[in-house]
Amino acid sequence: MARTGEMTVITYRGIFQEVEEALGMYSDGYRDQSAVIFLDGGDAKGLAVEAGKAVLVETGSGRVVVAAKISEDPHPGVAFMPASPWSAQLLSGEAGEGGILEMKRFEAAVSPSGEAVTSIEEIGERIRAP
């Protein structure tokens, strides 16, 4: 039974992701920069997750498999994901105070996964599915 960690996930934009996005979001480069999650070293150890391995990130709204990265700085209980179609699959679409969509932060379950990293094509199909 794979271990699962409950974490607060915060999204951000990174320069290398921005470059790859400009060059086309259907590229491997964009997936490699976007379909990732930065875990705290201690959290990753607790989940028996190594850098580069696939992890399932799941919320009440959706699930994606992304590659794990381990942060140099500690941030226990918090994980960081680039803002991208992958993180968007996990957002609820609920508006917070003032009617603004919550796009930066969500609670998610993170666990090791034997599945392949979710492709952008699969995300597109999910969006277009009736």
Next chain:
Amino acid sequence: MAFCTGCSLLCDDIEVDFEGGKVKRTLNLCRKGRGHYDALTVDRLNPAVGGSGVVVGEAVKAAAEILSAAERPLLFGWGRSSLAAQKLGVDLAKKLGSAIDDPSSYSQGLMTEKILKGEIPTCTFDDVRNFADVSIFWGDDPSSSHPRHMSRFSYFPRGEKRQRGYEEDREAIVVDVRKSPTAMIAADGFFKIQSGGDAAFIEALLATLGGKIPKVEDKKKMLNLGTKLRKAKFGAIFTGQGLVQSRKGDVEAFSSLVAKLNELTRFSVIPSLGDYNTRGFNQTLFEETGFVNSVSFADGVSGGPEFGIAKYLDGCDAVMVVGSDPAAVLPAPLAKKLASIPTVAVDSHRTLTTDAAKVAIPMAVAGLEAGGSALRTDGVKVDFDGVVESDRLPDAEIIEMIMEAV
């Protein structure tokens, strides 16, 4: 000299040579800008209706049919549109009696609105370069999002009153939930806050500025910050989405902080907006309606969150997306809702939104294939020319064709 429309800094000092339609050599482009230029030959959008290739005229006709038949259409996007296209977009919304909105309704629209209403003081990047001795990056990581921000304006350059640049004349302070590349540059000026902790940080800073002992772990660091801010001759605060999201749409506490700082010295705010002409859309719509986003022309002029994409998709029966990719950004339930509505997508490149659209209309890349005007994120107007031949139409021409056909 060419312009870069890769972000809202609109860098105007770009040198570029093309060979065989591809970029051969550039000077002064940042890494992100180079990606923007190189993308000229990658994943370009072709005109299509229902997934089948057509000529542009047919795609425009199909777009007009969708929009004309709709009772509750929404025109969305506009951040990667020229000022002329944005103005025509507002006119089209009026003609259709539709809603019009842009991504600022779920990002920094509230901040821009306060600036346009004069409720938060602002300044230009040229003021920052020449006079600013303290730059605060709040929930903002320009090293990633606006890579030449610090080198052209806010930290490294020498300016009229800041001849010794970052070495002696400027201080960089970063308030963020993670140690971003910008935070690494700021080094000791980095204040790491908890997720959603901006309000507490603002409270502590206000207490410090009011001469009280702040209720924070590192009191000494906060007191030093208060002293730096009080002594600043010209401070600039650059805001990112992190701040607005952290306050869940309430920027009142931040406004109070800026007001307090301006009682003590001078501080201005410039939001770091994403797309190259987000400011242009917000200002164009504001001047027409008094709202920066989320407007409906169905019954006169109405504005409010109910006309923003997050809520308006319920009951919406046609969407035209121009220069934006909401399907890639919006929470999955909303992206699915968008994909279920007949959509017209006008864009320079293939995106998740164009893939889900019923009608796709390609446009030229502004600043490279087409000229136009835009407002930099600090509100300064910039006029640019195209620098490479293209058979793709400028965005304004496409909107004009749709306007004539509806």
